[in-house]
Amino acid sequence: xxxxxxxxxxxxxxxxxxxxxxxxxxxxxxxxxxxxxxxxxxxxxxxxxxxxxxxxxxxxxxxxxxxxxxxxxxxx
Amino acid sequence: xxxxxxxxxxxxxxxxxxxxxxxxxxxxxxxxxxxxxxxxxxxxxxxxxxxxxxxxxxxxxxxxxxxxxxxxxxxxxxxxxxxxxxxxxxxxxxxxxxxxxxxxxxxxxxxxxxxxxxxxxxxxxxxxxxxxxxxxxxxxxxxxxxxxxxxxxxxxxxxxxxxxxxxxxxxxxxxxxxxxxxxxx
Numbered sequence: 083x084x085x086x087x088x089x090x091x092x093x094x095x096x097x098x099x100x101x102x103x104x105x106x107x108x109x110x111x112x113x114x115x116x117x118x119x120x121x122x123x124x125x126x127x128x129x130x131x132x133x134x135x136x137x138x139x140x141x142x143x144x145x146x147x148x149x150x151x152x153x154x155x156x157x158x
Numbered sequence: 159x160x161x162x163x164x165x166x167x168x169x170x171x172x173x174x175x176x177x178x179x180x181x182x183x184x185x186x187x188x189x190x191x192x193x194x195x196x197x198x199x200x201x202x203x204x205x206x207x208x209x210x211x212x213x214x215x216x217x218x219x220x221x222x223x224x225x226x227x228x229x230x231x232x233x234x235x236x237x238x239x240x241x242x243x244x245x246x247x248x249x250x251x252x253x254x255x256x257x258x259x260x261x262x263x264x265x266x267x268x269x270x271x272x273x274x275x276x277x278x279x280x281x282x283x284x285x286x287x288x289x290x291x292x293x294x295x296x297x298x299x300x301x302x303x304x305x306x307x308x309x310x311x312x313x314x315x316x317x318x319x320x321x322x323x324x325x326x327x328x329x330x331x332x333x334x335x336x337x338x339x340x341x342x343x
Contacts, residue, residue, distance in 0.1 A: 089284075090291060090339050094307030096281065097288035101259070101308060103274045104267030105198055106191035115194075115211055116186055122218045123182045127175045 258304035299334035
């Protein structure tokens with residue numbers, strides 16, 4: 083009987099699936115669970131923003147300066 | 159229904175906070191019921207709420223590192239994180255390990271599952287067979303069959319948890335299944 087093992091395994095796995103389904107029906111998820119997950123997303127996003135601010139090169143203090151005009155030739 | 163893997167892949171490339179929150183919430187609603195049930199079937203309820211929360215937070219925090227491309231791969235990855243968290247908890251507090259559920263409690267959950275997904279005649283036949291396999295097993299074997307097939311721990315995880323080697327666990331579970339089948343037949 084080649085399928086007997088597979089049938090027994092599949093039946094036990096189906097039981098696992100049904101237990102999880104039934105359990106989820108009987109125990110609704112508390113609101114605070116979703117809130118904690120959203121807080122994780124916010125914290126991670128803020129960290130990424132902070133890192134990207136640090137990794138951007140700071141504006142050079144000489145950046146806005148006008149180039150020096152050429153020095154006039156001094157005729158002697 | 160939103161395709162889970164599409165949500166995950168979009169999350170990975172989304173930069174805006176509002177959109178990430180929307181995607182994370184959608185992913186949460188798809189994965190939380192199964193993962194919470196998974197944790198609550200492995201450890202006692204007093205600890206399971208905290209552990210399941212840790213699992214969901216770990217998954218959310220690691221979404222950007224997930225590299226798979228199918229729903230199956232994503233679920234496998236989620237359960238791996240969940241099993242790791244459960245295992246870490248049991249290692250610290252062995253007394254929190256949940257024993258296989260009593261028969262009556264299982265029947266109660268199977269009834270409740272019908273509200274989510276109706277049972278066909280073939281399902282009922284399979285579930286009755288599964289319950290008979292568990293009920294006819296000796297306590298040690300019932301534990302192995304429960305952990306491997308119902309909860310979903312793989313051989314390696316059971317071996318690590320019980321300080322046994324992989325092949326030893328694989329053979330034990332195989333023998334337990336054979337024995338249960340011969341008793342039910």
